[in-house]
Amino acid sequence: MAAGNEVTAASYIQHHLQNLTFGRHPENGWSIAHSAEEAREMGFWAIHLDTMGWSIAMGLLFIWLFRKAGKIATTGVPGGLQNAVEMVIEFIEGLVRSAFHGKNPIIAPLALTLFVWILLMNTLKIIPVDYFPELFIRLGVDYMKIVPTTDVNATLGMALGVFLLILYYSFKVKGVGGFARELSLTPFNHWLLIPFNLVLEIVSLVVKPFSLAMRLFGNMFAGEVIFILIALLPFWAIWLLDVPWAIFHILVITLQAFIFTMLTVVYLSAAHEHH
Secondary structure, three states, X not given: OOHHHHHHHHHHHHHHOXXXXXXXXXXXXXXXXXXXXXXXXXOXXXXXXXXXXXXXXXXXXXXXXXXXXXHHOOOOXXXXXXXXXXXXXXXXXXXHHHHOOOOOOOHHHHHHHHHHHHHHHHHXXXXXXXXXXXXXXXXXXXXXXXXXHHXXXXXXXXXXXXXXXXXXXXXXXXXXXHHHHHHHOOOOOOHHHXXXXXXXXXXXXXXXXXXXXXXXXXXXXXXXXXXXXXXXXXXXXXXXXXXHXXXXXXXXXXXXXHHHHHHHHHHHHHHOOOO
């Protein structure tokens, strides 16, 4: 590849992986970043507007779809939407019944929300990588990443929410003393090994949300990069590779939503158990 083409390809990839960022710039004040460098200079508290916007939009779509299914539900011959919603609900009920061993009416709705929300966000990846960036450029918006789960901030945010629920139910169900004993006397039930147990259990506890976030982000981000690389190929090669990869990625999209939901239920089940 010629040097000029390398620069063009690098710019193309960087552009498609850059979020629409809003924050306080040292020189420009509160503004939208017009380059990756400006976005970096805005620091930690900058907001990715595309991630926030598309994740909220998918959340609203989830609510609208399930509300509509509830309103048109019938005991007769169900329609396609009702069938799909009932299948998802039955699937989540089976998952929670097999993986959650406590009693908590919140777990099943939480699992349903996580699964469908993440699935909808992941499914945005099927839209061609150039479609929305080009559309928003014509509208005067420099950057637009439409798949929220390719942004580590989104996956870490969801994982942090799960982590806070783990802590909340651990304290609520086991009490402060019970949770402290679990951390200090597991896996070795001897007072001499309390420091070792504490290090082991605290690291294990903190790793849970990090692994949740990075697993989802890593798979979605890697898939996005491959779609972008395929888009750089000649026209005939794009159709030859893009369609099979998109079909395969439908499995990845569904699997990652399932894994995040399943692990959340398992972690919360452990938070409800007494050792």
